[in-house]
Amino acid sequence: MRGFLKVALLSAACAVSSYSASAQTLKLGVLATLSGAGTAWGMAMQGAAELAAEDVNSKGGLEVAGKKYKVEIVAYDDHYKAADALTAFNRMVYDDTIKFVVGPLGSAPALALLPVSTENKVITMTMAFTPKALSADYKYSFRPVIPSDVFSDPQIKWVVQKLGAKKIGGLFPNDESGQQVGAANEAAYEAVGAKFVAKEFFERERVDFVPLLTRVLAKGIDAFELNGNAPQTAGLLVKQLRELGFKGPIIRTGGDATADILKVAGKDATENVYVHQPINTDSPAIQEYTKRFETKYKTPLNAFSPFFYANVQMVFAAMQKSGTVTDSDKVREALLGLKDFETLLGKVNWIGEAQWKSNQQLDAPFYVAQLKGGAAQVVAKCTPKVCE
Amino acid sequence: MDYSILLAQAVLNGLVIGVMYMLMAVGFTLVFGIMRVVNFAHGEFYMLGAFTGFFTYVYWEIPFIVCLLIAALTIGILGMLVERTLIQPFRSDEMSGMIATLAISVIIQNGAVLLWGPQPRAMPDIVTGTLAIGPFSFPWSRLVVIAAAALIFTAFWLFMQRTRLGRAMRAVAQDTETALIQGIRVNYIYPLAFGMSVALAALAGALMGPVFSVSPFVGLTPMLKAFVVVILGGLGSVPGAVVGGLLLGMIESFTATIFGSLMSDILQLLLVILILLVRPAGLLGQREA
Numbered sequence: 210m211r212g213f214l215k216v217a218l219l220s221a222a223c224a225v226s227s228y229s230a231s232a233q234t235l236k237l238g239v240l241a242t243l244s245g246a247g248t249a250w251g252m253a254m255q256g257a258a259e260l261a262a263e264d265v266n267s268k269g270g271l272e273v274a275g276k277k278y279k280v281e282i283v284a285y286d287d288h289y290k291a292a293d294a295l296t297a298f299n300r301m302v303y304d305d306t307i308k309f310v311v312g313p314l315g316s317a318p319a320l321a322l323l324p325v326s327t328e329n330k331v332i333t334m335t336m337a338f339t340p341k342a343l344s345a346d347y348k349y350s351f352r353p354v355i356p357s358d359v360f361s362d363p364q365i366k367w368v369v370q371k372l373g374a375k376k377i378g379g380l381f382p383n384d385e386s387g388q389q390v391g392a393a394n395e396a397a398y399e400a401v402g403a404k405f406v407a408k409e410f411f412e413r414e415r416v417d418f419v420p421l422l423t424r425v426l427a428k429g430i431d432a433f434e435l436n437g438n439a440p441q442t443a444g445l446l447v448k449q450l451r452e453l454g455f456k457g458p459i460i461r462t463g464g465d466a467t468a469d470i471l472k473v474a475g476k477d478a479t480e481n482v483y484v485h486q487p488i489n490t491d492s493p494a495i496q497e498y499t500k501r502f503e504t505k506y507k508t509p510l511n512a513f514s515p516f517f518y519a520n521v522q523m524v525f526a527a528m529q530k531s532g533t534v535t536d537s538d539k540v541r542e543a544l545l546g547l548k549d550f551e552t553l554l555g556k557v558n559w560i561g562e563a564q565w566k567s568n569q570q571l572d573a574p575f576y577v578a579q580l581k582g583g584a585a586q587v588v589a590k591c592t593p594k595v596c597e
Numbered sequence: 598m599d600y601s602i603l604l605a606q607a608v609l610n611g612l613v614i615g616v617m618y619m620l621m622a623v624g625f626t627l628v629f630g631i632m633r634v635v636n637f638a639h640g641e642f643y644m645l646g647a648f649t650g651f652f653t654y655v656y657w658e659i660p661f662i663v664c665l666l667i668a669a670l671t672i673g674i675l676g677m678l679v680e681r682t683l684i685q686p687f688r689s690d691e692m693s694g695m696i697a698t699l700a701i702s703v704i705i706q707n708g709a710v711l712l713w714g715p716q717p718r719a720m721p722d723i724v725t726g727t728l729a730i731g732p733f734s735f736p737w738s739r740l741v742v743i744a745a746a747a748l749i750f751t752a753f754w755l756f757m758q759r760t761r762l763g764r765a766m767r768a769v770a771q772d773t774e775t776a777l778i779q780g781i782r783v784n785y786i787y788p789l790a791f792g793m794s795v796a797l798a799a800l801a802g803a804l805m806g807p808v809f810s811v812s813p814f815v816g817l818t819p820m821l822k823a824f825v826v827v828i829l830g831g832l833g834s835v836p837g838a839v840v841g842g843l844l845l846g847m848i849e850s851f852t853a854t855i856f857g858s859l860m861s862d863i864l865q866l867l868l869v870i871l872i873l874l875v876r877p878a879g880l881l882g883q884r885e886a
Binding site for chain 2: 383409410411412415417419420421423424427441444445452453454472473475477
């Protein structure tokens with residue numbers, strides 16, 4: 210049996226090496242959650258990588274320094290767990306010798322594998338929102354998605370000024386992340402002159418918020434903040450707020466929950482609701498990408514996907530500029546050198562030096578949308594400094 | 598918002614959750630009174646009722662009252678089958694019976710997760726809009742729950758008081774052996790009582806579906822609260838379950854409105870303990886001889 214295994218392994222190894230020698234393959238890793246609760250995000254990342262690869266492969270491959278490379282996607286599931294992510298990443302680095310990875314997805318997996326990726330000079334494109342995902346120590350860690358500590362301040366400022374909201378209320382889950390979001394939100398609102406007059410915490414399994422909302426409304430709030438709540442909970446909150454007769458604006462500063470809010474609360478209750486929107490759904494480039502993604506994967510597009518698609522395109526451009534697909538130092542330099550790079554998100558750049566001492570955060574415009582007649586309409590375009 | 602509105606709102610909220618606790622507790626206490634079984638799977642029948650209501654209402658688009666009837670019937674029959682096959686063998690052994698219901702609860706809940714997934718589903722309202730009386734505004738969706746629960750309980754009460762079967766059930770609850778001597782067929786009464794009990798839970802679940810949402814875990818809280826209500830009202834006492842349910846709903850609503858969610862959970866149970874210290878057998882319970 211052992212002898213047979215050895216022979217099989219040996220012949221497999223020969224097959225792989227002879228294949229790569231003749232076909233000039235460029236392997237692009239995807240390390241994301243491809244099963245369980247985070248699948249929508251993982252699919253968004255894998256789809257982005259596959260579509261970007263499809264673009265270059267359809268033209269006969271990516272042309273770098275006179276040679277054509279066929280891009281091959283190698284995807285591993287991290288089950289949204291740090292330990293699994295690290296195992297899969299080690300396999301990518303040591304067995305597959307991959308130098309460019311779309312991922313990791315969550316903050317915990319990111320923190321677990323960033324030391325390994327740094328040591329092995331592997332360029333990663335992460336979705337982790339943690340501030341620690343970017344730092345001077347992690348030279349090869351890039352982040353294409355815009356985290357809440359970048360988008361919440363300008364959006365809150367815009368909302369407070371535009372709506373003239375002075376007294377804000379909000380309900381947050383009673384656990385560490387809920388407490389953190391609650392405190393961060395309170396600080397952000399107070400920084401722009403509004404006051405958080407009612408802040409309540411509840412156990413996550415609670416579904417009847419009416420007593421708590423009654424208490425919040427009794428404080429005479431002008432606007433209600435939904436940040437920190439799971440998409441379904443956000444929908445229930447909107448529904449129950451309207452049932453209690455609250456007609457003021459409801460604001461969702463956190464991640465994308467529009468679909469669930471609309472589904473749970475219905476069209477009428479969601480008038481006068483303002484949400485953060487990472488992409489402009491009115492843009493033709495985004496609409497085209499959405500169509501392409503949804504036809505291929507038969508699932509609604511998650512708004513994070515275009516960011517990874519853009520990032521992979523930038524990595525390809527950087528490879529062409531630096532003339533290498535193996536030297537990640539040179540590719541990194543070229544990547545950072547891309548200015549006003551044209552993508553489906555609009556013109557993008559790299560920022561973040563002041564905040565994280567690492568200029569590897571993608572800077573793309575983001576939006577504030579208002580829900581009207583059951584659909585989101587963009588009402589303001591934002592940069593990390595200001596929404597207008 | 599002034600205090601009168603706050604007060605009116607708290608009363609309405611208290612009534613809504615109170616009637617739900619009442620429907621849950623009445624079924625729970627019925628099974629205990631008749632069969633001496635603590636049915637830990639009671640909450641799961643609530644959840645199954647909510648799902649039945651959800652699927653029939655959303656996919657078949659039939660009138661909600663028909664959905665309620667379907668939920669009560671199917672879950673009631675399922676309850677009878679469960680009693681016959683899984684609970685009857687442990688009839689003389691209360692402890693094993695309890696563990697059997699615990700097992701049934703785990704099986705039903707995990708089965709629901711496998712079948713329908715863990716994510717909550719939103720159910721559309723049966724009625725929309727609010728009833729505005731002066732400065733007060735009451736959502737119709739909640740008023741309907743109160744009215745429907747009152748009707749369901751009245752029907753149940755009339756059945757227990759006026760029909761031969763209801764009288765037979767009460768006889769079995771009072772004294773099984775004497776009931777047997779009178780010619781009551783206890784072997785038919787047990788599954789029937791169990792079926793009725795879980796049908797009440799299913800009705801509560803289907804009624805609350807549109808107000809909250811539907812997921813495999815929705816039965817957990819009502820089950821725990823029903824337990825508290827039954828102890829508060831007196832084990833085995835139906836009027837006790839009604840009083841206890843409404844009282845717990847009110848306490849929960851008022852403490853949450855006045856002191857917030859975290860204090861509310863503490864105060865609720867503190868009050869229950871205080872009441873039990875004064876009346877150890879529960880509000881309307883009788884001390885066992």
